[in-house]
Amino acid sequence: MRLLKHVSLLGIALCLSGCSTTITNLTPSRQTRNTTGLYPFEMVFSSNQKSLRKETVQPSVIVGLQTYPMQPAPVLKNRWETLVPIAADQKIVHYRFKVDFQYEAVPVRRSGSDLSAPYQLEIVDQ
Numbered sequence: 801m802r803l804l805k806h807v808s809l810l811g812i813a814l815c816l817s818g819c820s821t822t823i824t825n826l827t828p829s830r831q832t833r834n835t836t837g838l839y840p841f842e843m844v845f846s847s848n849q850k851s852l853r854k855e856t857v858q859p860s861v862i863v864g865l866q867t868y869p870m871q872p873a874p875v876l877k878n879r880w881e882t883l884v885p886i887a888a889d890q891k892i893v894h895y896r897f898k899v900d901f902q903y904e905a906v907p908v909r910r911s912g913s914d915l916s917a918p919y920q921l922e923i924v925d926q
Contacts, residue, residue: 820847820848820849821845821846821847821848821849821852821899821914822844822845822846822847823843823844823845823897823899823914823916824843824844824845824846825842825843825897825916825919826842826843826844826879827840827841827842827843827919827921828921829919829920829921829922830921830922830923830924831921831922831923831924832923832924832925832926833888833923833924833925833926837885837886837887837888838883838884838885838886839883839884839886839893839921839923840881840882840883840884841861841868841870841881841882841883841884841895841897842873842879842880842881843859843870843879843880843881843897843916844878844879844880845857845859845878845880845899845914846878849903851903851904851905852901852902852903853901853902853903853904853909856900856901856902857899857900857901858899858900858901859880859897859898859899859900860882860897860898860899860900861882861884861895861896861897861898862895862896862897862898863884863886863893863894863895864894867898868882868884869882870882886923890923891922891923891924892920892921892922892923893920893921893922893923894918894919894920895918895919895920895921896915896916896917896918896919897915897916898913898914898915898916899913899914900912900913901913901914
């Protein structure tokens with residue numbers, strides 16, 4: 801009985817310390833207003849989840865009710881970027897990153913997603 805308790809505790813500890821994903825925001829918190837109205841958003845997605853299918857990773861930026869898909873940054877691994885249109889009169893932008901992906905499970909592949917903490921971008925006039 802005591803051995804079963806130790807094995808159960810070890811299993812729980814392994815599950816809790818096993819898989820983790822991280823979304824790292826690389827977007828500056830302040831950007832100067834520009835004439836195009838397009839602003840770059842960047843992030844890094846990393847995961848040690850072995851069952852994650854890397855080719856299925858699909859990150860996006862959520863601004864209000866709009867979602868903007870991101871593309872892989874050239875040359876850099878796990879780094880994603882996109883340009884987001886922001887209205888000329890808007891000074892503060894609240895946003896989040898969302899990453900959709902698939903992972904191997906028994907008996908079939910499953911879908912998952914991660915949502916970042918909320919962030920704020922300030923657009924400052926020159």
